[in-house]
Amino acid sequence: MKGTGQKLVSAALAGSLLFVTACSADKTKDAAPSGAPAGSPSAAESSKSPDAKEYVIKVLTQTNNQIKRSDETKIGKKIKEKFNMVFEYVQAPGNYADKLNLMLAGGDYPEIVSIQDNATFDKYARAGALLPIDDLVKKSPEFAERYKVQIPLWKLSAHDGKLYKWESSVPADFKNVVEVNDVGVRIDVLEQQGWPQLLSTDDYIKFLKKGLEDNPTTNGKKTIGMIVPFGEPWGMQGISSIMYEKGGRYSTAAGNLGVLWNQVDKKFEDTMTNEYVKESLAFFNKLYREGILDKDSFTDKLDQYNEKLNSGRTLSSWYAVWALTGANQGLVDAGYPEQQYINMPIRSKTQIERNEKRQIRVEDTRPHAIHAITKNAKHPERIMELLAWSATEEGKVLLQSGIEGDEYTIANGKRVPTDAFKKSLTNADAARSIGFGLFDFLGGVLSTAPDGVPYSMQLDPAMQDELQLTQGMRDAYKKLSWENSKDYFLKTGEAANTGIASTVVIDTTSALGALHQKMIDFRIKNSATLIISPKTDEEFESLYQSVIASYKQLKPETVVAEYNRLYQEKQTQLNQFK
Structure with missing residues (x-):
């Protein structure tokens, strides 16, 4: 993306x-x-x-x-x-x-x-x-x-x-191409709350609730808690479930389809039933219930997302952090330098408990x-x-x-x-x-x-910051005691080389290819429902179990098995070329 x-x-x-x-x-x-x-x-x-x-x-x-x-x-x-x-x-x-x-x-x-x-x-x-x-x-x-x-x-x-x-x-x-798209956070709200070291999903819920209480309006308009471009083709399909990449087991080598790539065990797994995907959807449901998630996120594309980011109205932004520097320069020019944003990490509760090295994708090939x-x-x-x-x-x-x-x-x-x-x-x-x-x-x-x-x-990370960050962004990272904008990720992550995993794909014209598309469509539709419908944690769990029961009737394990068969086939061929 x-x-x-x-x-x-x-x-x-x-x-x-x-x-x-x-x-x-x-x-x-x-x-x-x-x-x-x-x-x-x-x-x-x-x-x-x-x-x-x-x-x-x-x-x-x-x-x-x-x-x-x-x-x-x-x-x-x-x-x-x-x-x-x-x-x-x-x-x-x-x-x-x-x-x-x-x-x-x-x-x-x-x-x-x-x-x-x-x-x-x-x-x-x-x-x-x-x-x-x-x-x-x-x-x-x-x-x-x-x-x-x-x-x-x-x-x-x-x-x-x-x-x-x-x-x-x-x-x-790895250290030269640390691509991490997590959460854009407004600097003035970090300062208001004493520069907290945000990391867990609970940290963000607490931080954003307090931020909205302290800042009900921004520049004369109602403040938004978090914006997300779910309206993009890769939005609900890709970034509603992307919590999986924040932990220590999975990378994004498989894209945003029906399977995930387990970087540690070297195998493909089902996306919909993954525990980190579940935690990702539960996080967005909690944001929605607390009035933190922008209700327009489900239809907003990047144009609308960027418009809200550029206005300084939102306290945070999900995933599309590549837009932060441009928005920040506009806020400085408009006379609101304190409302700039920086990219900060996030992890689910389970990922925090496991404390594993994050798998950060590094491309081995560039087709x-x-x-x-x-x-x-x-x-x-x-x-x-x-x-x-x-x-x-x-x-x-x-x-x-x-x-x-x-x-x-x-x-x-x-x-x-x-x-x-x-x-x-x-x-x-x-x-x-x-x-x-x-x-x-x-x-x-x-x-x-x-x-x-x-x-x-x-x-060089220091050179990248000198060229790509505003002075306000650099100052904020110093307040957080980061050496540079990639400091946390370099210390807590490791290279996840794509290898042949990113080259494996099922024939889209085959019966399994058609089933794979049904798996993707099912996840997109039901992810939105899981975010919007449940009113409590208990309701989320009940609805999630019902959704998974219906999903398993598709027999997604046959597609996962084919991905792993193709991977082993390519691995054998690759070994012959070494």
Whole structure:
């Protein structure tokens, strides 16, 4: 579930890239980039001919990056010096997937293709349009090591078990990508109540009841206790039951369907009957009964949700915390800085008792960021040389941190971002001139370098807070004695790598596929009833047992069993590729 909140400029520059025809031209010398950290030489240094002709590959992009050629950027110049390769950016408006399908049908697909889903990748691979890169792995130990987890998974997604692709933004380090969407809480109410360390569902009920008593109106309008965008397609289906991800057993690798992924026991389980899902629904029922939950939440979509958040009227917001920074900046501009929000954790009663490490999803693969070399490539060996180099320490640092002395300095053996680097993260022109976001097709990583600093320095938690949080948000976390906005989650959570769990899916056209959809529909309908109807805890329990009795008549265990069978089948295949 994606957010629409404030993003870093360099990330916004990374548009969907699609490669087309190449041409040859001038010569250049084989100069190594200056300022690169010491380490093993790139795989290309020994094989590249000094008089190789300039190799220009046109790049179709849907992002208006204002850069025509990669050698207009600092990073692009270094790539040209080393490989005499240039990428020419061409605007391509319209439906991206349709363009890929038309190119495949006409046989005029590009030298390197960027693909945004596994279905399209499968079409290209089965059509024989892609070149296997298994030899690249054999010849480039850095590439093989960098993607040692991903390569077997990538082979698993191919119909013939060959390696045709690589993906951007993997691998990822847990501490660099802590995605936690819990509860947005208003700062002034935290201060009114002495900066309580909210965590349990009971903590939130008590806090919000008191907050409404103390603040019946906000800016001349009635104060709302909690807002939730249940009106979104993923609303009641996904976030009414999402308490399961706050504990220590389940991750969101299975999405918001009829099954959950048990990260600890490595198996799929039923969603509707899960104990944490029950506690999630009971929590919302209690919020509803206490008059805390906004009655409009059942129809509100993100537009309405954001409107209420931006007004400062609500004391809390559920899940869509990516909108907090934008709302906070608006509140500051409107003269209400005290009404800003911060993201705070929540756990159910059972999760508190168990005190297990929270399973925080870390993606092992990113099928919406696939890249592959096609059989139309004029010089595939040169492209592979560039890919091999991009997997070296020299390549990873240059592509994601820039040039030593310009974007970073070295202090005590660690890269330290300069003011120029920080400016590039909030200024599109500065980012473009360096080249950040324009070379993601070479496979930028979200991992940490040997010096202890993320290859992309903006991923450091302290740096993220400096760039993405308002001063009021940073001050609030200090009042709570947090080192940064991710402090609690880093200390109480652990990486939940998705592995093959997120790739398992039942054929939607099969009888079991139809049953799976019935399970989802049943849960959506009855979740709303369980939140609204019961007037007491006893009524909730009675209605819940009745609902579950009806649900079991669908025989959901047959769908769960099929998910686990498919998982074991894929696990066996995966082991063969390792």
